Amino acid sequence: MLTLVVTTRDRVRTLNDQLRQQQTGGTIVTTPGVRALGAAAVAATLRAIAAFDDFGAYNDPFDEHEFGSVVIEGQTVWFKVEAYDLDLRWHSPDPADPAVTHRIMTLMLPREY
Template identity: 50%
Template structure:
């Protein structure tokens, strides 16, 4: 299935990823040990920057799915990525455009942990 097959909308995966990233609702949020060890103020600012990220371009978003980005907050360079798995989180989702069969996982990491 293609990313638009479940709904006929060509940007469905992008829209679902944006909605999840901006709200942190509808999936799981994970952070690496490096991010978890940041001071709480820096960590909160980092998560706010991820939610507000809109710097998508051909380098960080070649497929137009809004599933990866980088931010620098309080001197910390960080990356975030969204993976789409099946509901059991064992395999890739068979159709990331269908939220009924997809679990989104957003992982936030320090650049050196990538």
């Protein structure tokens, strides 16, 4: 009999990927610099982020798929997923539990960090 063990990290990664790839399970916000690129570039950025799979130790040391970088029309755009409590005041008490977590993915230009 095969036993499947799903770790907290696996669950967090799955929930982060859900927001990143399907744009569900949280909120996506953009910085002024990203918005200034225009609606078509923002849409292209969201598509590129959904397809992004270049996660490694240099940008994803906890293997949670919470940060990455894409290039759209020659412009680098970073994305960062963070897990907050439902009041959006503090970090989530359990990022693996959507019942107590609200995810926010921020799209920003590196100079806006």
